Amino acid sequence: MTCALVVPAAGRGERLGAGLPKALVPLAGEPLLVHALRRALASGVVDVVVVVAPEGRQEHVRALLGPLGAADVRVVAGGAERQDSVRCGLAALPPGVDVVLVHDAARCLTPPAVFRAVVAAVRGGAVAVVPVLPVSDTVKRVAGDVVLETVDRRELVAVQTPQGFDPAPLRAAHEAARGATGAAPATDDAGMLEALGHRVRTVPGDDTAFKVTRPVDLVLAEALLSGGRA
Ligand code: C5P
Secondary structure, X not given: OOEEEEEEOOOOOHHHOOOOOHHHOEEOOEEHHHHHHHHHHHOOOXXXXXXXXXXXXXXXXXXXXXXXXOOEEEEEEXXXXXXXXXXXXXXXXXXXXXXXXXXXXXXXXXXXXHHHHHHHHHHOOOXXXXXXXXXXXXXXXXXXXXXXXXXXXXXXXXXXXXXXXXHHHHHHHHHHXXXXXXXXXXXXXXXXXXXXXXXXXEEEOOHHHOOOOOHHHHHHHHHHHHOOOO
Protein backbone atom coordinates (compact mmCIF):
# COMPACT_ATOMS: atom_id res chain seq x y z
CA MET A 1 0.00 0.00 0.00
CA THR A 2 1.42 3.36 -1.03
CA CYS A 3 -0.06 6.75 -0.26
CA ALA A 4 1.08 9.65 -2.42
CA LEU A 5 0.62 13.28 -1.47
CA VAL A 6 0.30 15.85 -4.28
CA VAL A 7 0.79 19.44 -3.14
CA PRO A 8 -0.24 22.11 -5.64
CA ALA A 9 2.02 25.00 -4.62
CA ALA A 10 2.37 26.82 -7.92
CA GLY A 11 -0.10 29.65 -7.29
CA ARG A 12 0.96 33.27 -7.42
CA GLY A 13 -0.78 34.13 -4.18
CA GLU A 14 -1.67 37.66 -5.21
CA ARG A 15 -4.45 38.06 -2.60
CA LEU A 16 -1.83 37.69 0.11
CA GLY A 17 0.11 40.64 -1.30
CA ALA A 18 3.49 39.28 -0.18
CA GLY A 19 5.20 39.62 -3.59
CA LEU A 20 6.15 35.92 -3.45
CA PRO A 21 4.38 32.72 -4.54
CA LYS A 22 2.09 31.95 -1.60
CA ALA A 23 3.62 28.57 -0.79
CA LEU A 24 6.97 30.29 -0.22
CA VAL A 25 5.70 33.08 2.02
CA PRO A 26 7.38 32.80 5.44
CA LEU A 27 5.42 31.97 8.56
CA ALA A 28 7.45 32.05 11.78
CA GLY A 29 10.61 31.95 9.61
CA GLU A 30 9.67 29.03 7.36
CA PRO A 31 7.71 28.86 4.09
CA LEU A 32 4.05 27.79 4.28
CA LEU A 33 4.95 24.76 2.13
CA VAL A 34 7.46 23.50 4.72
CA HIS A 35 4.91 23.84 7.53
CA ALA A 36 2.34 21.96 5.46
CA LEU A 37 4.69 19.11 4.54
CA ARG A 38 6.05 18.69 8.05
CA ARG A 39 2.53 18.05 9.34
CA ALA A 40 1.68 15.76 6.43
CA LEU A 41 4.80 13.64 7.03
CA ALA A 42 4.18 13.55 10.80
CA SER A 43 0.92 11.71 10.05
CA GLY A 44 2.97 8.60 9.26
CA VAL A 45 0.66 7.72 6.34
CA VAL A 46 2.42 9.54 3.47
CA ASP A 47 4.96 7.49 1.45
CA VAL A 48 5.58 9.68 -1.61
CA VAL A 49 5.41 13.48 -1.92
CA VAL A 50 4.97 15.36 -5.22
CA VAL A 51 5.25 19.12 -4.89
CA VAL A 52 4.06 21.21 -7.82
CA ALA A 53 6.36 24.20 -7.61
CA PRO A 54 6.02 27.77 -8.85
CA GLU A 55 7.53 28.59 -12.24
CA GLY A 56 11.34 28.78 -12.05
CA ARG A 57 11.46 27.73 -8.37
CA GLN A 58 11.87 23.97 -8.66
CA GLU A 59 15.49 23.85 -7.44
CA HIS A 60 14.72 26.23 -4.58
CA VAL A 61 11.77 24.06 -3.50
CA ARG A 62 13.85 20.88 -3.72
CA ALA A 63 16.45 22.44 -1.41
CA LEU A 64 13.76 23.53 1.08
CA LEU A 65 12.35 20.01 1.33
CA GLY A 66 15.64 18.15 1.85
CA PRO A 67 15.78 18.70 5.63
CA LEU A 68 12.28 17.22 6.06
CA GLY A 69 13.77 13.77 5.49
CA ALA A 70 10.99 12.31 3.32
CA ALA A 71 12.10 9.14 1.52
CA ASP A 72 10.60 9.97 -1.90
CA VAL A 73 10.08 13.64 -2.82
CA ARG A 74 9.45 14.72 -6.41
CA VAL A 75 9.24 18.35 -7.54
CA VAL A 76 7.52 19.23 -10.82
CA ALA A 77 6.46 22.45 -12.59
CA GLY A 78 2.87 23.66 -12.37
CA GLY A 79 0.28 24.98 -14.82
CA ALA A 80 -1.92 28.03 -15.34
CA GLU A 81 -4.77 26.99 -13.04
CA ARG A 82 -4.84 24.88 -9.88
CA GLN A 83 -6.36 21.95 -11.75
CA ASP A 84 -3.51 22.06 -14.31
CA SER A 85 -1.00 21.97 -11.47
CA VAL A 86 -2.69 18.96 -9.85
CA ARG A 87 -2.68 17.16 -13.21
CA CYS A 88 1.09 17.81 -13.53
CA GLY A 89 1.51 16.33 -10.03
CA LEU A 90 -0.53 13.23 -10.86
CA ALA A 91 1.66 12.60 -13.91
CA ALA A 92 4.69 12.28 -11.62
CA LEU A 93 3.27 9.54 -9.37
CA PRO A 94 5.01 6.16 -9.23
CA PRO A 95 3.05 2.98 -10.04
CA GLY A 96 1.36 1.07 -7.23
CA VAL A 97 -0.23 4.02 -5.41
CA ASP A 98 -3.52 3.05 -3.69
CA VAL A 99 -4.38 6.46 -2.18
CA VAL A 100 -3.72 9.95 -3.55
CA LEU A 101 -4.01 12.91 -1.22
CA VAL A 102 -4.24 16.40 -2.73
CA HIS A 103 -3.37 19.09 -0.22
CA ASP A 104 -3.02 22.85 -0.67
CA ALA A 105 0.29 24.21 0.62
CA ALA A 106 -1.71 27.17 1.85
CA ARG A 107 -3.52 24.96 4.44
CA CYS A 108 -0.20 24.87 6.21
CA LEU A 109 -1.37 24.09 9.76
CA THR A 110 -3.59 21.10 8.93
CA PRO A 111 -2.92 18.61 11.75
CA PRO A 112 -1.55 15.09 11.07
CA ALA A 113 -4.76 13.49 12.38
CA VAL A 114 -6.76 14.89 9.44
CA PHE A 115 -4.38 13.18 6.97
CA ARG A 116 -4.80 9.89 8.83
CA ALA A 117 -8.61 10.18 8.86
CA VAL A 118 -8.78 10.87 5.12
CA VAL A 119 -6.46 7.99 4.21
CA ALA A 120 -8.39 5.60 6.49
CA ALA A 121 -11.67 6.56 4.80
CA VAL A 122 -10.25 5.92 1.29
CA ARG A 123 -8.77 2.58 2.39
CA GLY A 124 -12.18 1.83 3.90
CA GLY A 125 -13.69 1.93 0.42
CA ALA A 126 -14.53 5.56 -0.39
CA VAL A 127 -13.66 6.79 -3.89
CA ALA A 128 -13.24 10.39 -2.71
CA VAL A 129 -13.02 11.92 0.78
CA VAL A 130 -13.08 15.55 1.92
CA PRO A 131 -12.55 17.06 5.39
CA VAL A 132 -15.39 19.45 6.22
CA LEU A 133 -16.48 21.94 8.86
CA PRO A 134 -19.93 23.38 9.55
CA VAL A 135 -20.52 26.88 8.19
CA SER A 136 -20.80 29.47 10.95
CA ASP A 137 -21.79 32.50 8.85
CA THR A 138 -25.24 32.95 7.35
CA VAL A 139 -24.84 32.44 3.59
CA LYS A 140 -26.89 34.26 0.93
CA ARG A 141 -27.08 33.97 -2.84
CA VAL A 142 -26.70 37.37 -4.47
CA ALA A 143 -26.75 39.08 -7.86
CA GLY A 144 -24.45 42.09 -7.60
CA ASP A 145 -25.48 43.85 -4.38
CA VAL A 146 -29.00 42.37 -4.28
CA VAL A 147 -29.84 39.35 -2.11
CA LEU A 148 -31.74 36.65 -4.00
CA GLU A 149 -32.14 34.15 -1.15
CA THR A 150 -30.77 32.90 2.15
CA VAL A 151 -29.37 29.37 1.99
CA ASP A 152 -30.15 26.99 4.86
CA ARG A 153 -26.70 26.67 6.42
CA ARG A 154 -27.59 23.40 8.16
CA GLU A 155 -27.16 21.80 4.75
CA LEU A 156 -23.79 23.45 4.09
CA VAL A 157 -20.21 22.59 4.98
CA ALA A 158 -16.92 24.29 4.22
CA VAL A 159 -14.46 21.96 2.50
CA GLN A 160 -10.77 21.70 3.36
CA THR A 161 -7.79 19.63 2.23
CA PRO A 162 -6.20 17.06 2.21
CA GLN A 163 -8.77 15.46 -0.07
CA GLY A 164 -8.22 11.74 -0.60
CA PHE A 165 -8.90 9.62 -3.69
CA ASP A 166 -8.79 6.28 -5.35
CA PRO A 167 -6.15 7.16 -8.02
CA ALA A 168 -7.88 5.87 -11.18
CA PRO A 169 -11.12 7.91 -10.91
CA LEU A 170 -9.11 10.98 -9.87
CA ARG A 171 -6.96 10.73 -13.00
CA ALA A 172 -10.07 10.14 -15.13
CA ALA A 173 -11.78 13.20 -13.64
CA HIS A 174 -8.76 15.36 -14.40
CA GLU A 175 -8.64 14.11 -17.98
CA ALA A 176 -12.38 14.77 -18.38
CA ALA A 177 -12.01 18.29 -16.93
CA ARG A 178 -9.10 18.99 -19.26
CA GLY A 179 -11.24 18.20 -22.27
CA ALA A 180 -14.22 20.26 -21.07
CA THR A 181 -14.19 23.50 -23.02
CA GLY A 182 -15.72 26.63 -21.56
CA ALA A 183 -16.12 25.19 -18.03
CA ALA A 184 -14.84 27.26 -15.10
CA PRO A 185 -11.62 25.75 -13.72
CA ALA A 186 -12.28 23.55 -10.67
CA THR A 187 -11.25 24.92 -7.27
CA ASP A 188 -11.46 21.50 -5.67
CA ASP A 189 -10.61 18.00 -6.90
CA ALA A 190 -13.58 16.24 -5.28
CA GLY A 191 -15.88 18.51 -7.30
CA MET A 192 -14.54 16.97 -10.50
CA LEU A 193 -15.44 13.47 -9.27
CA GLU A 194 -18.90 14.68 -8.21
CA ALA A 195 -19.40 15.96 -11.75
CA LEU A 196 -18.80 12.41 -13.02
CA GLY A 197 -21.33 10.96 -10.58
CA HIS A 198 -18.96 9.57 -7.94
CA ARG A 199 -20.04 9.65 -4.30
CA VAL A 200 -17.80 11.93 -2.21
CA ARG A 201 -17.63 11.15 1.53
CA THR A 202 -16.82 13.56 4.36
CA VAL A 203 -14.70 13.31 7.50
CA PRO A 204 -14.41 16.00 10.20
CA GLY A 205 -12.04 18.83 9.30
CA ASP A 206 -10.16 21.04 11.73
CA ASP A 207 -10.29 24.76 12.55
CA THR A 208 -6.51 25.03 12.10
CA ALA A 209 -6.73 23.67 8.53
CA PHE A 210 -7.90 27.06 7.19
CA LYS A 211 -6.36 28.29 3.93
CA VAL A 212 -3.93 31.17 4.23
CA THR A 213 -5.36 33.51 1.62
CA ARG A 214 -5.49 37.06 2.97
CA PRO A 215 -2.96 38.94 5.16
CA VAL A 216 -5.16 38.41 8.27
CA ASP A 217 -4.80 34.63 7.83
CA LEU A 218 -1.03 34.93 8.26
CA VAL A 219 -1.53 36.89 11.49
CA LEU A 220 -3.86 34.17 12.77
CA ALA A 221 -1.44 31.40 11.77
CA GLU A 222 1.47 33.17 13.55
CA ALA A 223 -0.67 33.57 16.68
CA LEU A 224 -1.64 29.88 16.68
CA LEU A 225 1.98 28.81 16.28
CA SER A 226 3.38 31.12 18.94
CA GLY A 227 0.59 30.12 21.33
CA GLY A 228 1.39 26.44 20.80
CA ARG A 229 -2.07 25.82 19.30
CA ALA A 230 -0.95 24.42 15.95
O1 C5P B 1 -5.31 30.49 -5.08
P1 C5P B 1 -5.74 29.42 -4.12
O2 C5P B 1 -5.48 29.77 -2.68
O3 C5P B 1 -7.13 28.89 -4.33
O4 C5P B 1 -4.78 28.18 -4.45
C1 C5P B 1 -4.91 26.95 -3.77
C2 C5P B 1 -3.62 26.15 -3.92
O5 C5P B 1 -3.42 25.82 -5.30
C3 C5P B 1 -2.38 26.91 -3.44
O6 C5P B 1 -1.58 26.05 -2.64
C4 C5P B 1 -1.70 27.31 -4.75
O7 C5P B 1 -0.30 27.39 -4.64
C5 C5P B 1 -2.10 26.20 -5.71
N1 C5P B 1 -2.11 26.61 -7.12
C6 C5P B 1 -1.29 25.93 -8.04
N2 C5P B 1 -1.24 26.31 -9.37
C7 C5P B 1 -2.01 27.35 -9.80
C8 C5P B 1 -2.86 28.05 -8.89
C9 C5P B 1 -2.90 27.64 -7.56
O8 C5P B 1 -0.58 24.99 -7.65
N3 C5P B 1 -1.91 27.69 -11.09
